[in-house]
Amino acid sequence: MELAGIKLKNPVMVASGTFGWGREYSDYLDLNKLGAIVTKSITLKPREGNPPPRIVETPSGMLNSIGLQNEGIEHFLKEDLPFLAKFDTPTIVNIAGESVEEYAELAKRLSKETTVKGIEVNISCPNVKKGGMAFGCDPKLTKEVIAAVRKATTQPVIAKLTPNVTDITVTAKAAAEAGADVLSLINTIVGMSIDIETGKSRLGSLTGGLSGPAIRPIAVRMVYEVTHAVKIPVIGIGGIMSGSDAVEFFLAGAKAIQVGTANFVDTEAAIKIIKEIDDYVHRYPRALNFS
Ligand code: DHB
Numbered sequence: 472m473e474l475a476g477i478k479l480k481n482p483v484m485v486a487s488g489t490f491g492w493g494r495e496y497s498d499y500l501d502l503n504k505l506g507a508i509v510t511k512s513i514t515l516k517p518r519e520g521n522p523p524p525r526i527v528e529t530p531s532g533m534l535n536s537i538g539l540q541n542e543g544i545e546h547f548l549k550e551d552l553p554f555l556a557k558f559d560t561p562t563i564v565n566i567a568g569e570s571v572e573e574y575a576e577l578a579k580r581l582s583k584e585t586t587v588k589g590i591e592v593n594i595s596c597p598n599v600k601k602g603g604m605a606f607g608c609d610p611k612l613t614k615e616v617i618a619a620v621r622k623a624t625t626q627p628v629i630a631k632l633t634p635n636v637t638d639i640t641v642t643a644k645a646a647a648e649a650g651a652d653v654l655s656l657i658n659t660i661v662g663m664s665i666d667i668e669t670g671k672s673r674l675g676s677l678t679g680g681l682s683g684p685a686i687r688p689i690a691v692r693m694v695y696e697v698t699h700a701v702k703i704p705v706i707g708i709g710g711i712m713s714g715s716d717a718v719e720f721f722l723a724g725a726k727a728i729q730v731g732t733a734n735f736v737d738t739e740a741a742i743k744i745i746k747e748i749d750d751y752v753h754r755y756p757r758a759l760n761f762s
Contacts, residue, residue: 472761474704474727475627475652477561477588479506482761483717483745486708486731487511487565487591487631488537492551493558499738502558504745509729510551512567512593515576517543521598522675527664532683532710533732534662536598536676539567544580552586561588563629566620569601571612575619582624590626592617592651595633595658597680607633607658610645621650629706632656632697634686639693640700647701655706655729656697657690683732684710691723698724712740714747721748721759 472479484507490496492510502508520540527534541547547564555562564587568574574592581587594616596603606612617630630646632639634657643654659680664673672678690709698705707720708729717728733740752759 474706475589477507477563477627479561479727480504481506481745481748482721482727483741483748484509484563484706484727484729485734485741486729487593489731489734492547493555494551496734496738500742502560504742505560506727506745507561507563507588508555508558509563509591510547510555510565511541512539512565512596513541513544513547513577514539514567515544515573517541517546524673524675525679527673527679529662529664529681529683530685532681532685533735534664534674534679534681535659536674536679538598538676539596539603544577548580548584552584556586562586563589563591565591565593565631567593567596567599567602571615571619573602574616575623578620578623578626578628582626587626589629589653590620590624591629591631591655592620593631593658595631595635597633597635597659597661597678598676604633604635607631607642608636610641613642613645614649617646617649617651627652629653629655631658633658634660634689634693640696643697643701647703651703653704653706654697654701655708657686657693657709660686660689682710684712684716686710687716687719691719694720694725695723711744712736714744714751717744717748718751718759
């Protein structure tokens, strides 16, 4: 199948931030079997990330506040991209910036790399003061960032949307009008968990992004709304743990899906989900359309 020119063996990708840059997982599953690998966000300069604790389990999910820790684009191009180039699976690079110019610069630096098959623009990180969700909550800024990235690269541009808005179709339309080829949704929902013994937040940065099965019905609803509001393809994300969860997103209108939190529970989750989708397609040959 094809998604905005990106050739995929199957519609199952691993979601940004849950799979590092592929290296650690490569000991546990065959990366060649994945539809695509979406890398953890990279920024222009290295980032140390947020103070610990950074992760806490919650009912049917987890909160995280990593703060976009990464080694920066130079390190990524030197150390991580050559590793990913060894696999016959498209690499989609997720980028995050603190300004429109930073996003454009990242896209420009990546556009020369033949291993990079698409750029996912993180305008939805809930855990940083500058950039991230501040862009993705505002349709005007969404448009500016996506238009700047669009201008800086010929690679397919995927806008990753935040659910932390009143009406996600507004930012979806803004991203589509600015030239995004694909939308991916949803990123995490801002949440908080308090330890009643200490009276303090369980996260060093107080709030974090909620992911996992707890958010799935919200994600399915938003994918449904967005696929009925824009014409460009949508990648569904949000608490997909099994093939049947993935099928819900396809029936809501998604053309592909990303597996995130499930990778932490079972390193082979994505591989199992590919097989379970295949089983469903054999049971209901006309239910889904993967063209
Ligand atoms: C982080 C970034 C995200 O986009 C997200 O959804 C959750 C956490 C982070 O790096 O903190």
